[in-house]
Amino acid sequence: MDIAAILDDIGAAMARAPDRGRVASYIPELAGVDPGRFGMAVALPDGRMFSTGDAAAAFSIQSISKVFTLALALGRMGDQFWTRVGREPSGQAFNSILQLEHEGGIPRNPFINAGAIATTDAALAGHAPREFLGELLRFIRTAAGDESIHINEKVAASEQATGDLNRSLAYFMAAHGNMVNPVEQTLGAYFHQCAVEMSCIQLAKAALFLTGTEGAPRLVSPARRRRINAMMMLCGHYDASGDFAYRVGLPGKSGVGGGIMVVAPAKAGIAVWSPGLNAQGNSKLGTDAVEMFARATGWSVFD
Numbered sequence: 342m343d344i345a346a347i348l349d350d351i352g353a354a355m356a357r358a359p360d361r362g363r364v365a366s367y368i369p370e371l372a373g374v375d376p377g378r379f380g381m382a383v384a385l386p387d388g389r390m391f392s393t394g395d396a397a398a399a400f401s402i403q404s405i406s407k408v409f410t411l412a413l414a415l416g417r418m419g420d421q422f423w424t425r426v427g428r429e430p431s432g433q434a435f436n437s438i439l440q441l442e443h444e445g446g447i448p449r450n451p452f453i454n455a456g457a458i459a460t461t462d463a464a465l466a467g468h469a470p471r472e473f474l475g476e477l478l479r480f481i482r483t484a485a486g487d488e489s490i491h492i493n494e495k496v497a498a499s500e501q502a503t504g505d506l507n508r509s510l511a512y513f514m515a516a517h518g519n520m521v522n523p524v525e526q527t528l529g530a531y532f533h534q535c536a537v538e539m540s541c542i543q544l545a546k547a548a549l550f551l552t553g554t555e556g557a558p559r560l561v562s563p564a565r566r567r568r569i570n571a572m573m574m575l576c577g578h579y580d581a582s583g584d585f586a587y588r589v590g591l592p593g594k595s596g597v598g599g600g601i602m603v604v605a606p607a608k609a610g611i612a613v614w615s616p617g618l619n620a621q622g623n624s625k626l627g628t629d630a631v632e633m634f635a636r637a638t639g640w641s642v643f644d
């Protein structure tokens with residue numbers, strides 16, 4: 342299989358795409374990103390890396406960070422974690438508060454914002470946000486094999502300044518007894534985790550720990566890896582998760598920075614970045630690109 346040629350074709354197709362979606366506009370650091378940018382990378386467990394376009398450019402990983410935080414929270418709490426967060430698709434927007442009221446402050450899953458904030462709260466577990474963020478960065482750097490990965494403080498400050506909806510979700514959960522740490526501490530940690538910057542090349546490598554391949558860093562047990570992948574498949578794209586599963590057939594997690602991290606179990610880590618989003622807040626061309634890639638390779642978890 343000629344992965345390099347497949348990526349070249351995808352890069353060329355995406356350069357021609359007339360509708361690139363809309364770049365997230367809630368903070369200036371994301372609003373100012375050129376919608377013309379596109380990058381994609383595929384990391385194989387034997388160390389080979391294939392890429393196209395702006396694959397080395399760093400972008401804000403945003404909600405992709407929720408996958409790494411979930412791994413940390415499960416590491417801290419084990420299956421007890423699921424008493425605080427559900428594992429069902431929400432069918433609602435990523436930042437919706439609707440279901441929280443009906444469901445007693447227990448968010449549907451760890452990838453919608455409410456669930457991710459509860460997950461960060463669980464991962465904090467009484468530690469200072471600084472310690473949690475250090476641990477998160479260590480996890481991501483180990484997964485990616487790259488010590489240069491960092492948090493963009495300006496993005497974190499903007500998230501903090503515009504985070505009233507996230508604040509509402511957090512206080513709502515606190516009112517239902519589903520926050521352990523002081524709410525502002527958990528939120529500070531959450532806003533900073535969203536501000537981690539990575540390139541497609543770094544993110545594709547980081548996804549390898551979820552492939553279960555030899556040579557990939559073993560950061561979680563096989564059972565846990567399968568469960569994280571299951572959550573990504575069912576909830577990783579919010580109310581477009583079914584569409585992503587149908588079109589791509591691989592677990593993936595998106596972020597409003599326009600990135601998507603995709604896992605091809607037993608095969609490869611994949612990352613794509615195109616800042617323009619669709620109506621559900623997922624990268625428009627990023628989704629198109631991984632769909633093209635899955636078709637060209639025949640990779641799917643449904644075989």
Ligand SMILES: NC(=O)CC[C@H](N)C(=O)O
Nearest residue numbers: 403404435535596597598
């Ligand atoms: N979908 C996302 O990437 C959302 C992350 C964003 N920082 C938020 O909390 O709203």
